[in-house]
Amino acid sequence: MAFRHAIRGTTHVFPDLRTLLARASPFRSGDALAGIAAASAEERVAAQRALADLPLRRILAEPVIPPEEDDVSRLILEDHDAAAFAPVAVLTVGGFRDWLLAAAPAELAAIRRGISPEMAAAVSKIMRNADLVSVAAKCRVETRLHNTLGTEGTLSVRLQPNHPTDDPRGIAAAILDGLLLGAGDACIGINPATDNVESVLRLLDLLEEVRTRFSIPTQGCVLSHVSTTLIAMERGAPVDLVFQSIGGTQRTNESFGISLALLEEAQEAALALGRGTVGSNVMYFETGQGSALSAEAHGGVDQQTVEARAYAVARRFDPLLVNSVVGFIGPEYLFDGKQILRAGLEDHFCGKLLGLPMGVDICHTNHAEADADDMDALLLCLGLAGVNYVMGVPGADDVMLAYQSTSFHDALTARRLLDRRPAPEFAAWLERAGIGEGARIPGALSPALLGLS
Amino acid sequence: MLPAQLRRFTAARVGLGRVGDAQPTGVWLDFQEAHAAARDAVWSALDPAALGFSAPVVRSEARDRREYLLRPDLGRRLRAEDAALLPRSGGVVVVVADGLCAAGVQAQAASLLQAFSAPWPVVVALQARVALGDAIGAATGAEAVVVLIGERPGLSAQDSVGLYLTWAPRPGRTDAERNCISNIRPGGLSHAEAATKLHWLLREARALGATGIALKDEMPAGALPPPDPAV
Numbered sequence: 001m002a003f004r005h006a007i008r009g010t011t012h013v014f015p016d017l018r019t020l021l022a023r024a025s026p027f028r029s030g031d032a033l034a035g036i037a038a039a040s041a042e043e044r045v046a047a048q049r050a051l052a053d054l055p056l057r058r059i060l061a062e063p064v065i066p067p068e069e070d071d072v073s074r075l076i077l078e079d080h081d082a083a084a085f086a087p088v089a090v091l092t093v094g095g096f097r098d099w100l101l102a103a104a105p106a107e108l109a110a111i112r113r114g115i116s117p118e119m120a121a122a123v124s125k126i127m128r129n130a131d132l133v134s135v136a137a138k139c140r141v142e143t144r145l146h147n148t149l150g151t152e153g154t155l156s157v158r159l160q161p162n163h164p165t166d167d168p169r170g171i172a173a174a175i176l177d178g179l180l181l182g183a184g185d186a187c188i189g190i191n192p193a194t195d196n197v198e199s200v201l202r203l204l205d206l207l208e209e210v211r212t213r214f215s216i217p218t219q220g221c222v223l224s225h226v227s228t229t230l231i232a233m234e235r236g237a238p239v240d241l242v243f244q245s246i247g248g249t250q251r252t253n254e255s256f257g258i259s260l261a262l263l264e265e266a267q268e269a270a271l272a273l274g275r276g277t278v279g280s281n282v283m284y285f286e287t288g289q290g291s292a293l294s295a296e297a298h299g300g301v302d303q304q305t306v307e308a309r310a311y312a313v314a315r316r317f318d319p320l321l322v323n324s325v326v327g328f329i330g331p332e333y334l335f336d337g338k339q340i341l342r343a344g345l346e347d348h349f350c351g352k353l354l355g356l357p358m359g360v361d362i363c364h365t366n367h368a369e370a371d372a373d374d375m376d377a378l379l380l381c382l383g384l385a386g387v388n389y390v391m392g393v394p395g396a397d398d399v400m401l402a403y404q405s406t407s408f409h410d411a412l413t414a415r416r417l418l419d420r421r422p423a424p425e426f427a428a429w430l431e432r433a434g435i436g437e438g439a440r441i442p443g444a445l446s447p448a449l450l451g452l453s
Numbered sequence: 454m455l456p457a458q459l460r461r462f463t464a465a466r467v468g469l470g471r472v473g474d475a476q477p478t479g480v481w482l483d484f485q486e487a488h489a490a491a492r493d494a495v496w497s498a499l500d501p502a503a504l505g506f507s508a509p510v511v512r513s514e515a516r517d518r519r520e521y522l523l524r525p526d527l528g529r530r531l532r533a534e535d536a537a538l539l540p541r542s543g544g545v546v547v548v549v550a551d552g553l554c555a556a557g558v559q560a561q562a563a564s565l566l567q568a569f570s571a572p573w574p575v576v577v578a579l580q581a582r583v584a585l586g587d588a589i590g591a592a593t594g595a596e597a598v599v600v601l602i603g604e605r606p607g608l609s610a611q612d613s614v615g616l617y618l619t620w621a622p623r624p625g626r627t628d629a630e631r632n633c634i635s636n637i638r639p640g641g642l643s644h645a646e647a648a649t650k651l652h653w654l655l656r657e658a659r660a661l662g663a664t665g666i667a668l669k670d671e672m673p674a675g676a677l678p679p680p681d682p683a684v
Contacts, residue, residue: 029523163463170463177459177467331522366491366606367522367553372484395466395476395484402607404488407466412474440455447454452462 005050012046018064020054021118022302023047024125026342030290030303030333037302048126052094056085059093059118065299070250071260076116076312085114093122100353101131105138112355117248117308120350124304129342129381132349136385139352143320144279145240147185147217147425149388150357155420156389157411158321158359159184162400166193168206172450174394175210179445180435181408182415183392185426186321186359187241187284189221193400200224201237208238213449214433217277217425219320221284226258226266233269240275241320242266243284248309251297260313267317278425281320286361287311288325289343290333303333304343308350315354321389322351323359326378328403331367337374340364344378348385359389363405372396372404379406383418390414464609487608494611495522499555501577505563508549508575511535511589515580528582529624531589539593540574545655546595547573550581552602557612557638562601565614565637568644569651573599583617583631590622597658598622599651604635613638616647618654620664630665632658 003014014020022036024047031037038044060080067073088096088111100108100123124132142150149156161174171190178184188210190203200222207220219240224232226244233239244263247253253260263283270282292298292306301309307324314322324347327340334340344360351358362378364370379390396407414420421427434442447453457468469480476484496518501510514530515521521528540546547569549562566575574593578585583600590598597620604613616634619626632654637647653672658664 033524033526161465163465167463170465173459173462174465174467177456177465180456181471332525335523366488366608367495371488394463395469395480397466397484397487397608399463399465399607399609402605402609404608407476409469409471409474409476416474447459452454452459 003050003054005046007042007046010042012043014047014050017059017062018301018305020047020051021064021122021125021305024051025302025304026125028303028333028339028343029331029335030293033332034293034298034303036300051122052092052126054093054122056088056091056093056096056119059122060116064118064301064305065249072248072250072253072309072313075260075316076309079113079312079316080116081113083114084111087111088114094126096123097126097131100135103138105140108135108138108353112353115353117312117350117354118305120353121305121308124346124349129345132345133381133385136349136352140386141352141355141357141388143281143357145276145281145320146219146278147423148278149186149320149423151424153420154423155383155387155411155415155418156186156423157183157392157408158186158389159188160191160391160393160398160405161188162191162398164193164400166199166203168202169452171203171206172210172452176441176445176447176450176452177394178392178408179216180441181392181412182422182430182435183408183411184216184218185423186389187219187221189223189243189284191223191401195224195228197228197231200228200232201235204232204237204239210450214445215429217429226262230266230269233273238275239270239273240282241284242270242282243286245286245291246310246313247287247291247295247297248306248313249292249297249299252292252295252306255295255297263317281318283317283319284321285314285319286323286325287314287347288329289347290329293333294329304346307347311351311354311356314356319357321359322356323361323389324348324351325361325363327364327368327370328361330365331369334368336369337371337377340368340370340374341378341381345381345385348382348387357388360387361391361405363391363403365403375404375406375410379410379414380417383414383420484608490611491606491608494554494556494606497555499551499559499577499579504549504559504577506566506575508577509538509540510577510579511538513578513580513582513585518580521580525582528580529584529588531585531592536592539576539589542574542593542595544595545571545573545597545599546590546593547575548578548581548586548589548598548600549575550578550585550600550602552581552583552604554603554606554611556603557614558601558603560612561614561637561644565601565644565647568648570648583628584626586617586619587622587624587626590619591624595622596620597655610638610641613641616651618651618658618664620658620662630663632664632668
């Protein structure tokens with residue numbers, strides 16, 4: 001059934017739910033590229049009005065991609081918890097926004113499994129940036145492997161020590177630099193320059209050596225393809241966390257060379273290693289608006305709704321870490337600082353509402369209309385929103401991936417301004433190791449122990 | 454050891470020091486300078502008259518840089534009136550394209566073409582994505598197209614060029630049907646190395662009748678294949 005709303009004598013008609021969602025989406029270049037954005041500001045607000053009147057139940061009943069042809073749509077229906085949905089089941093999307101803004105944290109936690117990704121995306125489209133921050137700030141999601149992430153009053157950092165040729169000494173130097181600046185509690189996570197198995201095994205050994213030599217209560221991760229990580233586990237490599245990029249449609253995931261069954265196999269293999277010391281969240285997922293369109297696998301669904309669907313995939317595997325890499329994909333999807341800011345806050349909000357331990361890689365490429373000022377604005381907004389973690393890249397400049405993210409210094413600044421601490425086990429370790437203002441390298445972290453001399 | 458001494462081991466921005474929690478002025482402005490260079494490189498234009506060789510110049514359907522950045526689909530399509538400018542060639546055709554950064558192409562194209570030492574016809578393409586080579590290759594009747602294109606600039610390099618080889622080019626080819634040689638620049642892959650690898654890939658492609666994931670790069674390190682009489 002079509003949706004309609006009249007403004008000053010003009011009736012705007014939206015033939016189906018996915019069209020309504022797309023037209024209601026705040027403007028971004030990717031939806032224009034896909035040819036599904038609203039044609040005018042008036043059409044957009046008409047869609048938002050029609051969306052606000054839509055009962056949440058109707059969203060469950062009308063999948064944006066048919067379940068017969070998409071396993072993510074099937075997963076969303078299978079995982080929906082009707083009892084958790086009950087407290088908000090009678091609401092419209094507009095009523096849901098009001099409910100979210102007024103709700104207590106415990107009420108938000110109770111409905112997590114009852115919220116479908118399309119419901120989260122729908123309500124976000126009629127929320128301002130400050131609304132997205134306010135509601136997300138009430139959602140706490142804690143996860144555990146070698147430490148405890150996401151507790152009240154913490155802000156964690158993934159230490160990202162990438163190197164263009166995976167040189168172990170170059171990577172070790174960046175790890176040490178990050179540790180000295182308090183980064184690394186979310187994980188020490190290397191994007192390998194190649195997916196070559198031997199090279200990935202070497203990096204996994206390096207991470208294990210750093211963790212054990214310095215007795216750091218954190219987890220290591222080499223962000224290779226899940227199929228490569230499975231091979232590494234078969235060969236007995238020390239794998240704490242299984243990484244994979246995921247998307248919100250079956251065909252997007254196929255373009256990444258993965259299936260839900262492959263993710264399940266990898267999770268089982270990592271759990272079987274039994275490496276967790278304080279918990280068993282062994283998965284790490286990255287996502288980002290635009291990946292489905294880039295793979296021509298969006299099915300006419302707007303990029304923010306597809307992104308939220310990826311969180312339903314993540315949720316099934318009880319991840320330790322999930323982050324959107326919000327500005328990485330390029331200006332044809334998110335053109336400038338304004339679009340990146342909005343998308344980063346939407347992604348964090350939707351992930352947290354669904355119960356994910358949401359972090360964000362606050363970043364941009366050089367062909368986007370964005371700079372360090374835009375990154376600062378998003379970092380501080382996400383800090384207020386209670387983001388679980390952000391990236392720590394030396395000087396914000398990733399010399400392997402050729403993009404700019406947040407620096408170790410940025411994370412320190414956010415922690416101080418917002419009065420946040422690292423994960424508790426990691427904070428205690430920083431103190432034990434004598435890491436303070438970073439003018440000298442403490443004896444406990446001797447570079448020689450990592451082959452740097 | 455002082456943190457600043459970590460800089461010996463990596464080009465990453467380690468050991469920057471601290472003022473409060475922030476970066477000191479000097480290293481912050483170093484970052485700004487590198488970002489400025491990368492930003493300007495994205496908006497740099499290819500000047501066909503100053504390339505040092507003459508070749509027909511064609512354009513994609515993207516009318517300017519902004520449209521090029523926003524509409525990758527237009528950057529893959531040949532402007533209709535330019536088809537008449539293309540040479541006819543049953544062999545290999547080279548497309549010299551600006552891509553996301555023209556500076557490296559401007560500086561390196563002539564020398565790189567010389568390193569190929571092959572009599573392939575050359576076309577210069579503006580506001581071009583890699584897949585524009587498919588349209589050009591199909592219109593020229595080429596058996597293969599080599600797109601020499603500017604790569605996305607980073608803070609450390611704004612002069613990187615990539616080569617994309619596509620066998621039997623025609624619109625609709627996907628990136629999985631190409632082979633790529635990237636990071637060609639001073640301090641990266643040399644022109645001689647790039648040319649050797651290109652000829653190796655081309656010979657394998659001709660034998661296989663395909664490029665892309667079917668053609669695994671298994672060129673032995675340091676191998677210099679003998680000249681191929683077919684080129």
